[in-house]
Amino acid sequence: MTDLERWRLILGQPAEPATGGLDLVGARRDAALSWLYDRDEELAERDVRGGSGTSVLSTVDWLDDVHRLFPRETIERLQRDAVERYDITEIVTDPDVLARIEPSPALLRAVLRTKRLMNPDLLAMARKLVEAVVRDLLRRLTPELHQSFTGTRSRRPSRLKQARDFDFHRTIRANLGRYQPAERRLLIDSPKFASRTRKHLERxxxxxxxxxxxxxxxxxxxxxxxxxxxxxxxxxxxxxxxxxxxxxxxxxxxxxxxxxxxxxxxxxxxxxxxxxxxxxxxxxxxxxxxxxxxxxxxxxxxxxxxxxxxxxxxxxxxxxxxxxxxxxxxxxxxxxxxxxxxxxxxxxxxxxxxxxxxxxxxxxxx
Incomplete structure (x- = not known):
């Protein structure tokens, strides 16, 4: 996609004299964006429209289109705006839509707000979305949170040889006498390790x-x-x-x-x-x-x-x-x-x- 095409999609049909028209794929992208963002009341007040899209698309059709036409990060943004900005609750209350949706924190928030409206079958589908998002959050957050409790490396030498505590700078200094200029190699005879301060955790x-x-x-x-x-x-x-x-x-x-x-x-x-x-x-x-x-x-x-x-x-x-x-x-x-x-x-x-x-x-x- 060229920069002019991007600006045409952002600014809508009124920008076409400056940016040029859209090809077939671009027109389909424009229709998908228009289906969502033409709902914005500010556009009507300014007599501006996002594109030439039609309002007869169903939520399922629109979701299928955006999954074919846009990259993942754009899909997530469009889904988030549909739920949070325009309150299109079919995103998480229609089984056909829920089966196609890309899990994200925004959709998890929507599930939590609307799950009381779901029947047991739909709730089981929604639970899978919750599981996917929670699993991703746990994967990303667990190492970051646990790192705060593992202690930090100190400058004191350690006899315990663990890879994570390898002291690169002290090892270099201790073995400089074994540097071989011809081969441009440093032979390590005595690797050095740093101790790790342990937080004394009481109850x-x-x-x-x-x-x-x-x-x-x-x-x-x-x-x-x-x-x-x-x-x-x-x-x-x-x-x-x-x-x-x-x-x-x-x-x-x-x-x-x-x-x-x-x-x-x-x-x-x-x-x-x-x-x-x-x-x-x-x-x-x-x-x-x-x-x-x-x-x-x-x-x-x-x-x-x-x-x-x-x-x-x-x-x-x-x-x-x-x-x-x-x-x-x-x-x-x-x-x-x-x-x-x-x-x-x-x-x-x-x-x-x-x-x-x-x-x-x-x-x-x-």
Whole structure:
């Protein structure tokens, strides 16, 4: 595809005098884009259209077209926009569409929002999509999270010879006398290894309290996967609790994040104070506990009680994290006024990726 063709697809038919027309494949791409993006109300207000596509395409036909016409990263973006921007729920509630769909985090969020509308057969199909996305997230996040707990290499020599601890620079220096200029080779007689500092992990608790209101879908997913990744690490006891106006302890399901996510019910009100009170009741040793509240902090419960309980936790030596997002993008929308009140009484407020949370926990455990 040429640059002019790309600009024609981006700008729509009004740009054709400058960019030239489209060939047959380009016209089919234009029709697929138009089917989706001509729904945008702003285009009508500006009298602009994305292309010459027809609105008679079914969702199944459109999905087949985009899979034939676009690369994978574009397909994922189109599917995400269909679900999240234009609320085309057939993407995850029509069996024919669900059978063709490319698994992605955006579609997992859509499944969590709409699974209550699914019959058992459709729910079984949706579960396969959930499994695929969770498996990919676990594959990518587990090494990153575990790295925070494996210790770092020190400068002290080690007699334990492990490949991961091979000290390249000390080995070169120690064997320079065996360099052979004619062959441009260095013969290594005594390889050197560095010791690895081990974090002395005593019993700590990580208590994740996750808001399951509709806007927090991405954070719910990453909280479940993060808890699964951290489960069983030495010296760390992990709890996972979701809440809206009720509190649900899902710790028993942490080792199966797919089952856990299928139990989550997105939507409803928000009572953060009730969740924090429940989490406080789980603490065994306040000075060896980390309470993480993942929420947009639009509190529907008792704000005074919430601030009071967070203050008590902080004064007792508990680390309290108030996270407006826990996902890969860490771009939150939240009630800044309430978040500031929590910061004023000792909570750490912000947004984190799962890797950043793991680093925070590992630093406290060390």
């Amino acid at each position: 700590w608790q990580l208590i994740l309290l996750v808001d399951q209101s509709g806007s927090m879908a991405g954070s719910v997913i990453h909280s479940a996967v993060t808890a699964a990744c951290l489960w069983g690490l030495p010296g760390l006891k992990t709890h996972l609790i979701t809440f809206d106006t009720a509190v649900v302890d899902l710790t028993e399901d942490v080792t199966d994040p797919v089952e856990l996510l299928m139990k989550v019910q997105l939507g409803g009100g928000t009572d953060i104070a009730k969740a924090v009170a429940y989490g406080a009741g789980l603490i065994e040793n306040p000075r060896r506990a980390i309470v993480v509240v993942v929420s947009d902090f639009f509190e529907g419960g008792d704000e005074y009680r919430l601030v009071h309980d967070v203050r008590k936790l902080a004064e007792a030596g508990t680390h309290v994290l108030a996270l407006a997002a826990l996902d890969e993008e860490a771009s939150p929308v939240y009630d800044r006024a309430l978040a500031q009140r929590l910061a004023d009484v000792g909570a750490h407020v912000g947004a984190m990726t799962p890797g950043m949370l793991a680093e925070f926990v590992a630093e406290r455990l060390g």
